[in-house]
Amino acid sequence: MLITGHREIADNIFELKLQGDMAAEVSQPGQFVHIRVSGSDSITPLLRRPISICSVDKKEKELTLIYRRSGLGTERMARAEKGSRLDALGPLGHGFPVPQEDAGSALIVGGGVGVPPLYGLSRELVKKGFRVTHVLGFRSAKDVFYEQEFATLGQTIILTEDGTSGQKGLVTDVLDGLNYEAAFACGPLPMLKAVKNKVTGRPLYISLEQRMGCGIGACLACVVRASDTNDGKGYRRVCCDGPVFKAEEVELC
Amino acid sequence: MLITGHREIADNIFELKLQGDMAAEVSQPGQFVHIRVSGSDSITPLLRRPISICSVDKKEKELTLIYRRSGLGTERMARAEKGSRLDALGPLGHGFPVPQEDAGSALIVGGGVGVPPLYGLSRELVKKGFRVTHVLGFRSAKDVFYEQEFATLGQTIILTEDGTSGQKGLVTDVLDGLNYEAAFACGPLPMLKAVKNKVTGRPLYISLEQRMGCGIGACLACVVRASDTNDGKGYRRVCCDGPVFKAEEVELC
Amino acid sequence: MLEVHLPGLDLKNPVMPASGCFAFGAEYGRLYDLSKLGAIIIKAATLEPRFGNPTPRVAETPGGMLNAIGLQNPGADKIISQELPRLADYDVPIIANIAGSEMSDYVATAKKLSENPVVKALELNISCPNVKHGGIMFGTVPEVAAELTAKVKAVSKKPVYVKLSPNVTDIVAMAEAVEAAGADGLSMINTLLGMRIDLKTQKPVLANKTGGLSGPAIKPVAIRMVYEVSQKVKIPIIGMGGIQNADDVIEYFLAGASAVAIGTANFVDPFVCPKIIEQLPKKLEALHVTDINELVGRSWRPCVKKNASSLR
Amino acid sequence: MLEVHLPGLDLKNPVMPASGCFAFGAEYGRLYDLSKLGAIIIKAATLEPRFGNPTPRVAETPGGMLNAIGLQNPGADKIISQELPRLADYDVPIIANIAGSEMSDYVATAKKLSENPVVKALELNISCPNVKHGGIMFGTVPEVAAELTAKVKAVSKKPVYVKLSPNVTDIVAMAEAVEAAGADGLSMINTLLGMRIDLKTQKPVLANKTGGLSGPAIKPVAIRMVYEVSQKVKIPIIGMGGIQNADDVIEYFLAGASAVAIGTANFVDPFVCPKIIEQLPKKLEALHVTDINELVGRSWRPCVKKNASSLR
């Protein structure tokens, strides 16, 4: 796909815009693309990198991704220049289900680079008439991104671990007082577990991360155990059965 | 070094200009640089590529290289853009000895991408007052380069295997009639052998190619046998004892 | 020019996805027509279903990857009832990869799968580095490998290709032992045993600690083994390990392989198999080769075709 | 924080160039001060001079390289008379790598070199894949390796590190055998046996046909072996194979190495050794480690330092 925009929006956090026909195929917020960072004749890094679709602009045929520069692959990705092309496979996986009717109130909980797909989700929910509350946790002020974007969609509570921006604390510190009919979360595993404990009696959808090989369901690298011990398969693949699951469908460990 | 120029001057033949302090250290025509084509965090291609210095402009601190795009490394090299930087180690090796006095007549014989270092050599010889004759062989018209550049330095006989440019034939076809006191050759091994057979009773210097590891004399990848069976070491390293040798010093096989 | 005939396998071309990298074809079948493939080697089947190892199950390495999937599969019966019928719709031979912990598992699984009409050959996986029990002796002790091969041959209705492990001192001894025991062909190589340690956690990246190294990094090891073994055995070799493009396929043929399998590269480019199949004829023409079978073992065969000198 | 003490070796840092990749230091000594290095493992010495193999002797592979130098060296006597005196000028311990075709060669070479005051330890190369005679049995049969080790130990005036070959089914058995025979330490790993075939000539690129695979590609295999062996032996391990940067050095320490050697990377970046030595302290600080020796084997040691949890 063609890189139509690429900028650092927080400390080591990049917003990447990609234009191409794939945009038309995106069916749910929370799907991801699998990016080949190396050139076509390079073997470093060998594997593709999964990055969530943050939002999609079907008219402009444009996807927005947000990623953190951390290891070899994302460091390379950060060097990709506007105007050049990126080999992206997708859209992959099953994202967040957006109820087609019965608008109501939704809670969105995100942590770190788990936040991006929730932005696209929130836009869809708001479009459908939902009242959305966002609870977004970051390590520090320098890591915060998209605060304004979320704020225009609904109430937005920012937390940082060190208190340098928004409230000091973890996302789970503020969930108790909130009112919502369904919840959606994406972030590190400990956060998802804590959220799962807090959100009871209402549907909770979570997006998982797992190291991937193929990204399309063939290698079984990315499995998680199904919670139901009588489940026929016993597992789910994050890449194609997920990355989004109902919280009770899979074991978080 | 900084890439100050890069263009295709014949079919798959590129002229690359590099600027940097290394230019000041070049001491002989026929020395080479060892180029790391991959980025600093890439492992493809892993090894450096040896490319002869074609000519040096000490005032502009600029080296000119000419190379053929053939495999993985030179294909990458061909994509390097003017203004970007290239990791080059050098100048390496011992080049052609340019007699400090006793100007006379010299024969220069080159084949294919063996031609480049001979251009710098010819310039030096002409500067010292030598009368230089160039015999340059190529496969076909599309492979010929630097014909004009050589012509301004002295008589230049171009041969192509298919006769599409200059005379049809091999460089050795025309050597017999020529007059010279010393000869210098660079090109494929069969050519060097043939030249060695033709040039007798006069000093002949040849530049050899060999697959390299380190490029500086430490790994012994690039050895050739010494002709003298009583030679203490029994071998010479192309990268640091050469790449230029007196024809009788080493075995050509 | 790409047709290849091996025991039990009439292939329109010699390119097949490697076991474990293509599941049972459903996923890649959504991307392209599986009938383009020479064959499909399906994921390892065991007698009982297996869940496999904990995650993380993959890790990236320089020019390669480690995996420790641990033979996750739904078991032979479900493969037969749920996966093979779907594959019958394609015009492509299926090779069933068989694994187990005990000889009896292997034998029972081999019997079942070899009786299925969709399965055209078995690939006996004596080389999986990622399972705790069994496996290791089968793949590293020639006598044990030979015994297992003979037992499986005794029950199999289809030709048996034995998949060798590279983690041995003497690959030729392994190959000769299973050939003598009746193997119809060899698959080489399975993964090299490797490990990567995460500097942050200071522990192995893989939950299983060690894993199998695949990808371009291992190609020179595999080529060497195919080269050595093909000179010593008469049965054909399906070569694999690090194939990324048509040139790599030709390198395997020159080394002595009669067909090839592609694993890791499918993850890098899901269309790599059909792409290579499409590129091969052009590559062969450039080498003045009219039949890919001519290339088998050319790197060591003393007598090369008359026009070979013009190729240099 | 980088000081390391091994049998016979008091090193200011644990980083040394690997044998065969640094000759006798003269060439790299022109680029930087060799006293910066932890030690230098010099090129393999044999009793008699050797010319080595025909060229081409190196070939590039994905993420690695093959070499078949063939132990070219001027022989023990010339090394002692011409190379060692020059190395005496540096403040850096020298480890002499010893090779041979017969046990008696090894023993005689070991005796000579170990008597030289510049040599602080021997590295017994039982693993060179590139010589026709000898070598292979020494490096692959535990009993033979043990016998050789014992014989060399009997004559050596200096500690003996045995350099193991990765081309074996059971690296732990090899390590345990040479430890029992008196080895003071291990060097792991030598190169993996590999091959590359040239599509144009249709023959192996190397004149020797096969060669030893080194470079980043082999790192996961080496890490796995160091991890396995370090849990089973009490003698220290000099880890090597594919080290390119300070992170790789730390990965080797976590796996169980007590020092490291760097081979191929010197060809890619001639300053890689001093660069890594310079970067290590910063890397260790980031891991809250004050002494690199703390890291040895941390990936498998059950009990990690109290502050370890903060590192994750």
Ligand SMILES: Cc1cc2nc3c(=O)[nH]c(=O)nc-3n(C[C@H](O)[C@H](O)[C@H](O)COP(=O)(O)OP(=O)(O)OC[C@H]3O[C@@H](n4cnc5c(N)ncnc54)[C@H](O)[C@@H]3O)c2cc1C
């Ligand atoms: C479905 C999904 C969606 C994701 N969406 C985003 C996103 O929107 N923004 C973002 O910043 N990150 C996202 N991640 C995490 C992202 O994939 C990793 O940060 C990235 O792969 C790290 O690559 P690297 O080369 O920088 O790190 P390296 O350490 O060099 O990676 C080495 C290997 O480990 C894998 N790996 C490392 N960390 C992770 C991880 N957390 N999850 C999965 N694989 C990993 C890499 O893919 C690679 O194969 C997502 C992960 C998944 C599974």
Ligand SMILES: Cc1cc2nc3c(=O)[nH]c(=O)nc-3n(C[C@H](O)[C@H](O)[C@H](O)COP(=O)(O)OP(=O)(O)OC[C@H]3O[C@@H](n4cnc5c(N)ncnc54)[C@H](O)[C@@H]3O)c2cc1C
């Ligand atoms: C001293 C010296 C000077 C040279 N000067 C020039 C020059 O001025 N212009 C030019 O076009 N070429 C020159 N060459 C040849 C040039 O080095 C090779 O063409 C180049 O290394 C090929 O790299 P590649 O990645 O394109 O090919 P690949 O086939 O990918 O290379 C694979 C490996 O083989 C080595 N290799 C392949 N061909 C040669 C060769 N002919 N000589 C040495 N190593 C080789 C590569 O360096 C690499 O390590 C010179 C070689 C030497 C030894």
Ligand SMILES: Cc1cc2nc3c(=O)[nH]c(=O)nc-3n(C[C@H](O)[C@H](O)[C@H](O)COP(=O)(O)O)c2cc1C
């Ligand atoms: C994720 C993954 C799973 C694998 N599973 C199996 C398997 O079930 N059975 C088997 O025989 N080989 C298995 N292999 C090994 C491959 O079939 C192949 O032998 C190996 O990966 C080398 O080829 P490559 O470098 O092209 O991947 C697996 C490899 C990978 C990467």
Ligand SMILES: Cc1cc2nc3c(=O)[nH]c(=O)nc-3n(C[C@H](O)[C@H](O)[C@H](O)COP(=O)(O)O)c2cc1C
């Ligand atoms: C060109 C070359 C020559 C080598 N020569 C020797 C040698 O003489 N003796 C030896 O024990 N190992 C030798 N080796 C092996 C290295 O010492 C080292 O074990 C191996 O290359 C792995 O490390 P690396 O990946 O950092 O190169 C050689 C390796 C290379 C690349």
Ligand code: FES
């Ligand atoms: S990454 Fe291969 S199955 Fe999910």
Ligand code: FES
């Ligand atoms: S290339 Fe290493 S000695 Fe010449």
